[in-house]
Amino acid sequence: MDKVAVHPPVMDNPAGRAARGRHLQGFVLQSPAIMLLLLWSVVPLLMTLWYSLRNYNLVDPTQQGFAGINNYWYLLTDPDFMTSLENTAILVGGVLAISVGLGTLLAVLYNEAFAGRGIARVLVISPFFIMPTVAALLWKNLMLHPIYGVYSAMMRAVGLTPIDWLSRYPLATLVMIVAWEWLPFAVLILLTAIQSLDMEQKEAARMDGAGMVAQFINITLPHLSRAITVVIMIETIFLLTIFAEISVTTAGGPGVASTNLAFLIYSRALLQFDVGGASAGGVVAIVVANIVAAFLLRAVARNLET
Amino acid sequence: MATVELRNLRKTYLHEEIIKGVSLAIAEREFIVFVGPSGCGKSTLLRMIAGLEDISAGDLLIDGQRVNDTEPARRGVAMVFQSYALYPHMNVYRNMEFSLRLAGMPEAERRQRIGDVARILQLDPYLDHKPGQLSGGQRQRVAIGRAIVRNPRVFLFDEPLSNLDAALRGQMRVELASLHRRLDATTIYVTHDQVEAMTMADRIVVLDKGVVEQIGTPLELYHRPRNLFVARFMGSPPMNLLPATINAHDPDGTMQVRTETLSVSIPTQQGGLEVGAPATLGIRPEHIRIDPQGAVQGMVEVSERLGAVTLLHVRLPDGQMIVVQTGGDNTDSADTPICMTFEEEHCHLFDADGMALARSTDHPLLAGA
Numbered sequence: 001m002d003k004v005a006v007h008p009p010v011m012d013n014p015a016g017r018a019a020r021g022r023h024l025q026g027f028v029l030q031s032p033a034i035m036l037l038l039l040w041s042v043v044p045l046l047m048t049l050w051y052s053l054r055n056y057n058l059v060d061p062t063q064q065g066f067a068g069i070n071n072y073w074y075l076l077t078d079p080d081f082m083t084s085l086e087n088t089a090i091l092v093g094g095v096l097a098i099s100v101g102l103g104t105l106l107a108v109l110y111n112e113a114f115a116g117r118g119i120a121r122v123l124v125i126s127p128f129f130i131m132p133t134v135a136a137l138l139w140k141n142l143m144l145h146p147i148y149g150v151y152s153a154m155m156r157a158v159g160l161t162p163i164d165w166l167s168r169y170p171l172a173t174l175v176m177i178v179a180w181e182w183l184p185f186a187v188l189i190l191l192t193a194i195q196s197l198d199m200e201q202k203e204a205a206r207m208d209g210a211g212m213v214a215q216f217i218n219i220t221l222p223h224l225s226r227a228i229t230v231v232i233m234i235e236t237i238f239l240l241t242i243f244a245e246i247s248v249t250t251a252g253g254p255g256v257a258s259t260n261l262a263f264l265i266y267s268r269a270l271l272q273f274d275v276g277g278a279s280a281g282g283v284v285a286i287v288v289a290n291i292v293a294a295f296l297l298r299a300v301a302r303n304l305e306t
Numbered sequence: 307m308a309t310v311e312l313r314n315l316r317k318t319y320l321h322e323e324i325i326k327g328v329s330l331a332i333a334e335r336e337f338i339v340f341v342g343p344s345g346c347g348k349s350t351l352l353r354m355i356a357g358l359e360d361i362s363a364g365d366l367l368i369d370g371q372r373v374n375d376t377e378p379a380r381r382g383v384a385m386v387f388q389s390y391a392l393y394p395h396m397n398v399y400r401n402m403e404f405s406l407r408l409a410g411m412p413e414a415e416r417r418q419r420i421g422d423v424a425r426i427l428q429l430d431p432y433l434d435h436k437p438g439q440l441s442g443g444q445r446q447r448v449a450i451g452r453a454i455v456r457n458p459r460v461f462l463f464d465e466p467l468s469n470l471d472a473a474l475r476g477q478m479r480v481e482l483a484s485l486h487r488r489l490d491a492t493t494i495y496v497t498h499d500q501v502e503a504m505t506m507a508d509r510i511v512v513l514d515k516g517v518v519e520q521i522g523t524p525l526e527l528y529h530r531p532r533n534l535f536v537a538r539f540m541g542s543p544p545m546n547l548l549p550a551t552i553n554a555h556d557p558d559g560t561m562q563v564r565t566e567t568l569s570v571s572i573p574t575q576q577g578g579l580e581v582g583a584p585a586t587l588g589i590r591p592e593h594i595r596i597d598p599q600g601a602v603q604g605m606v607e608v609s610e611r612l613g614a615v616t617l618l619h620v621r622l623p624d625g626q627m628i629v630v631q632t633g634g635d636n637t638d639s640a641d642t643p644i645c646m647t648f649e650e651e652h653c654h655l656f657d658a659d660g661m662a663l664a665r666s667t668d669h670p671l672l673a674g675a
Contacts, residue, residue: 200391203358208405208456209379218404222395 103186193227384453
């Protein structure tokens with residue numbers, strides 16, 4: 001081994017003490033904000049955990065006391081729960097597929113120069129500014145209503161019988177409505193990403209003999225992969241908790257055909273007044289969200305590496 | 307390898323003509339350089355040959371075939387871009403493989419060909435690297451490799467060295483020149499750097515505002531510029547230009563030219579300018595000699611010592627500034643009066659329209675050209 005002079009760390013030199021002092025001072029100054037955040041997130045979490053282990057029904061104050069895992073047991077063995085999980089997955093997956101797939105194509109389209117492009121870009125982004133409740137009501141009453149709806153009028157105009165979309169295909173219709181709301185977001189992010197694509201790369205690909213499709217697959221899509229990951233992550237976080245659209249249009253029905261996890265918790269808590277059961281549902285939702293988040297974060301981290 | 311012929315090529319963009327009729331015949335294996343100030347249309351012209359820009363009028367022929375409407379990939383040309391335009395998500399191997407894969411070449415043949423090219427360009431150790439992990443010079447080599455693997459008939463280079471630092475640029479210049487000798491490929495190279503143009507070109511095309519000002523070998527352009535634009539553009543520091551009038555001309559064609567402060571006689575061919583006609587006298591900085599017996603007097607304003615040479619910025623008695631290039635051991639400093647001699651055989655004479663008057667003597671280096 002080479003001779004290396006090793007000095008023992010000097011613990012109490014004045015500079016070190018000053019640094020520690022500053023560190024402590026920083027912590028003290030930051031602590032109110034940190035404490036507030038802790039209160040904000042940890043207290044509700046602890047309360048939910050506590051309620052989920054108790055018998056607690058708002059309309060039956062006589063039933064009280066410790067329930068053990070009964071709330072979880074009833075929830076997990078309830079067939080409605082599995083349906084709601086499935087519906088959540090279909091909602092998230094369906095909306096992601098439509099908004100990312102169509103969003104990518106639209107982003108490519110809106111990147112090309114054409115007359116009125118500026119106006120068209122504003123129009124394609126505008127649904128994002130409409131609040132979910134209003135958007136759902138617009139679709140329910142203005143577009144898809146079997147009697148007054150624009151769509152129904154179109155169907156009748158060509159001699160077809162209008163379909164009552166929300167009762168016949170409730171989940172598919174919800175996917176469509178939510179995708180309509182989220183498509184602008186995907187287009188916006190992907191369009192800005194596509195604008196940063198070096199034109200010389202596409203020209204080089206053209207010189208290499210790549211047609212439009214080959215350019216899209218080999219140049220544009222890899223360039224967009226990072227932005228697509230970001231869109232998927234952000235949309236998933238919001239799509240796991242869709243509530244307003246369901247509440248306004250189908251109220252989870254018919255039956256539980258369009259009930260997702262968020263709506264199931266709501267119906268347990270505020271329709272059946274079962275605070276204990278709803279809290280158990282909340283805890284399950286937290287677990288599900290964290291599992292999804294873990295996968296997503298790993299995917300994003302890998303994609304952002306290079 | 308191939309010949310390229312441009313017949314009166316024109317490019318109109320939104321009612322504005324950018325390329326105003328360029329005609330040029332490029333021989334097999336020739337190294338042609340387009341130079342000109344920025345905005346002269348040299349890159350547009352190259353992109354028209356590549357097929358990335360439409361040709362508004364005129365004909366483009368490669369190997370005698372009209373390719374105006376042929377897709378870029380089918381023209382048999384390969385291009386190296388200024389930004390290299392490497393595909394960032396593909397490694398070096400995939401970058402070079404892309405065009406071969408699209409052309410449907412079998413895997414074994416692709417591997418073979420990329421291996422050969424990587425060896426020529428010393429890229430073997432980097433085949434697995436992504437472009438982001440490479441230095442500027444290596445990226446440059448990958449871009450060249452991507453062009454070579456296609457085995458094109460014509461190579462097109464669009465200012466390929468302008469993103470490199472000065473030392474690397476010099477090194478890549480030499481590599482490109484030796485690569486051209488080895489590949490024997492017809493090459494069209496766009497640059498605004500005259501050193502690149504002078505050192506690499508077989509012939510240089512000087513462009514200005516979409517018009518060809520002169521086509522010739524580097525030394526032709528340097529020693530016999532056709533007009534004032536080429537005279538100013540080629541050479542660094544640029545040629546000294548002084549307003550002058552024709553004082554007299556001898557029967558053998560020699561012009562007696564005077565400016566405010568000096569007179570020289572320049573051997574031109576007969577039938578030049580009338581006596582009294584306005585003209586411009588041009589002389590390169592290295593053709594002015596410092597000479598105690600010299601007829602031209604001046605005052606040194608600034609002395610730039612570059613080591614090997616010294617550039618003296620000299621004010622003539624009438625206030626005109628000229629640059630004199632002299633040896634690196636020159637001791638004249640600012641505010642020193644000096645006397646100079648203009649080497650008459652190296653003087654250039656331009657008429658009022660800026661066109662050079664033909665000379666009666668040939669430059670020794672241009673004999674037979």
